[in-house]
Amino acid sequence: MEKEEWIVVKGSCSIRPMKxxxxxxxxxxxxxxxxxxxxxxxxxxxxxxxxxxxxxxxxFLEKRKEAVPKEWFSAMDEIKDAEKIMVxxxxxxxxxxxxxxxSNYLIENNVRVAIVDADVGQSDIGPPTLISVGIPSSQxxxxxxxxxxxxxxxxxxxxxxxxxxxxxxxxxxxxKAFEHGAKIVLINTTGMVFGGPALALKLFKxxxxxxxxxxxxxxxxxxxxxxxxxxxxxxxLPKPRGMLIKNRLQRISRRKTLFSKAFKKLNHTTVDIRxxxxxxxxxxxEALSNPSIFKAxxxxxxxxxxxxxxxxxxxxxxxxxxxxxxDPDNYQLKLLANTNVVDQTRIIKLGRLRxxxxxxxxxxxxxxxxxxxxxxxxxxP
Ligand SMILES: Nc1ncnc2c1ncn2[C@@H]1O[C@H](COP(=O)(O)OP(=O)(O)O)[C@@H](O)[C@H]1O
Ligand SMILES: [Mg+2]
Numbered sequence: 001m002e003k004e005e006w007i008v009v010k011g012s013c014s015i016r017p018m019k020x021x022x023x024x025x026x027x028x029x030x031x032x033x034x035x036x037x038x039x040x041x042x043x044x045x046x047x048x049x050x051x052x053x054x055x056x057x058x059x060f061l062e063k064r065k066e067a068v069p070k071e072w073f074s075a076m077d078e079i080k081d082a083e084k085i086m087v088x089x090x091x092x093x094x095x096x097x098x099x100x101x102x103s104n105y106l107i108e109n110n111v112r113v114a115i116v117d118a119d120v121g122q123s124d125i126g127p128p129t130l131i132s133v134g135i136p137s138s139q140x141x142x143x144x145x146x147x148x149x150x151x152x153x154x155x156x157x158x159x160x161x162x163x164x165x166x167x168x169x170x171x172x173x174x175x176k177a178f179e180h181g182a183k184i185v186l187i188n189t190t191g192m193v194f195g196g197p198a199l200a201l202k203l204f205k206x207x208x209x210x211x212x213x214x215x216x217x218x219x220x221x222x223x224x225x226x227x228x229x230x231x232x233x234x235x236x237l238p239k240p241r242g243m244l245i246k247n248r249l250q251r252i253s254r255r256k257t258l259f260s261k262a263f264k265k266l267n268h269t270t271v272d273i274r275x276x277x278x279x280x281x282x283x284x285x286e287a288l289s290n291p292s293i294f295k296a297x298x299x300x301x302x303x304x305x306x307x308x309x310x311x312x313x314x315x316x317x318x319x320x321x322x323x324x325x326x327d328p329d330n331y332q333l334k335l336l337a338n339t340n341v342v343d344q345t346r347i348i349k350l351g352r353l354r355x356x357x358x359x360x361x362x363x364x365x366x367x368x369x370x371x372x373x374x375x376x377x378x379x380x381p
Contacts, residue, residue, distance in 0.1 A: 001045035006067040008042055010060035010244050011035035013053055020049025025097075026104035027139040038254070039142060040244050042067045042097070060244065069238045072098060075215060076105045078235065082212035084174060084185050088202060088224065089217035091191030092245040096124050096143055098217060098237070099186045104139040106184055114177030115146065116187045118170045118205075121157040121255075124188070127262035127320065128157050128255050129307060129351060131169035133177050150176045153309030153317050155280075155351020156364070157255065159190050162352070163201050166190075171208040187211065193221050206232065252361065260359035266321060269339050270332040271348070280350025283367045291328035299372040300325045306365055307351030310337060312344045322357065323350070 001007065001022065009015070015024065016032040023029060024043045035041045037058060043051070044067070055061060079085045079102060089095045099115060106113040114135045117125040124143035126132030130153060134146035152169030159166045170187065177185045187209065192198045202224060206214070214232050216225035218239045225234045246254065278285045284306075287298045306323040321337030333348070336357060354362035 001049045003047050005045050006064040008062050008067050011039045012037045013055045013059040016052040018050040018052055021046040022049045026101040068240050071237050075235050076102050084211040085213045086187040086211040087215045088189050088221050090193050090220040093218035094239050095188055099188050100143050107139050112183045114182035114185045116173045119188050119190050120154050126151050127258050129155055131173050133173040151317050153349050155307050156353050159192050167204050167208050174209050256359035259355050263357050265338050266336040267339050269335050269337050269342050273331045273333055277347045281367045294326050294328045297371045302370045305354045305356055307353050309349040310341055310345040311347040313346040
């Protein structure tokens with residue numbers, strides 16, 4: 001590679017630096033690395049360099065003059081002096097890539113950086129449906145290499161219908177980042193940028209978090225950025241050219257992998273309904289907490305595998321689990337959950353999404369459909 005030349009690679013492949021100095025995803029590349037299937041690496045030569053790359057039939061490799069727009073680097077320099085930076089953009093605009101680059105750049109400059117990942121659909125840190133915060137201890141190749149420090153339960157892969165948890169969760173995770181000594185917090189957001197609810201979400205998030213800088217990527221958010229510019233410092237950036245984006249099925253498949261990983265540690269367990277508070281749709285809460293209603297009216301198949309968040313008395317998320325059913329005669333909620341956290345669980349938040357233990361999404365629960373007259377349990381004439 002010539003100096004300042006780029007190579008874009010898509011996994012799976014292995015890369016070993018042989019000569020010179022290169023960065024991959026803004027991380028200094030010193031030893032051999034592996035890029036998993038479907039993941040993208042943006043390699044920049046800092047001086048004339050040689051790499052050994054092993055590819056297979058799924059890999060993609062292309063030389064580019066410039067993989068990341070120059071403006072991105074000036075923006076990364078500008079955010080060095082801020083505390084809270086919120087990144088907005090439509091789906092596949094490069095939000096995660098910009099945050100990954102910024103995080104690695106700030107770490108190189110000895111800044112303790114935190115990332116709040118509020119993109120509940122395409123999460124990089126922690127499983128989907130949660131807002132998670134992570135503090136990388138060193139540069140990372142991918143944001144998914146950063147372990148979550150703490151998470152907030154939203155219970156859905158879309159902010160639609162969940163605007164309050166989205167705002168509260170983002171604010172709480174930003175606070176958590178500073179409690180853990182972060183100097184700069186980078187906040188990723190969902191790709192929901194069109195329409196009234198999207199505007200409301202961004203406006204109130206902005207008010208709750210009060211970032212010093214909002215970075216908007218792509219033409220889709222130009223108007224939003226203009227709107228915010230009266231109250232906040234804004235930076236508008238172009239998208240990189242030739243992005244290797246995932247299609248809908250690849251996104252669902254990625255979520256399935258992340259969910260199944262998160263569910264690996266879950267086991268069959270029960271919780272006494274009288275020992276916990278349920279928070280969620282009022283009709284479903286009523287159905288689950290009242291044994292006689294449950295027996296007569298509830299079609300358990302409609303809420304089976306509902307995503308739930310297990311919380312302690314301080315409303316801190318302990319882990320996620322799946323609702324399996326109710327044993328109404330014994331006041332038991334049947335769950336798939338991490339048995340280590342069940343004893344501390346005092347509050348269970350009900351999500352909206354149903355997900356099978358292998359990560360397959362079953363769609364959103366419809367509270368109306370949960371009720372059907374279960375004739376067998378009605379008093380016989
Ligand atoms: N410069 C680039 N060249 C090729 N692919 C890129 C480039 N920048 C990002 N990508 C890929 O495009 C996809 C979308 O980018 P991403 O940062 O995940 O967007 P967002 O977080 O806004 O959805 C990802 O798969 C990413 O790896
Ligand atoms: Mg993203």
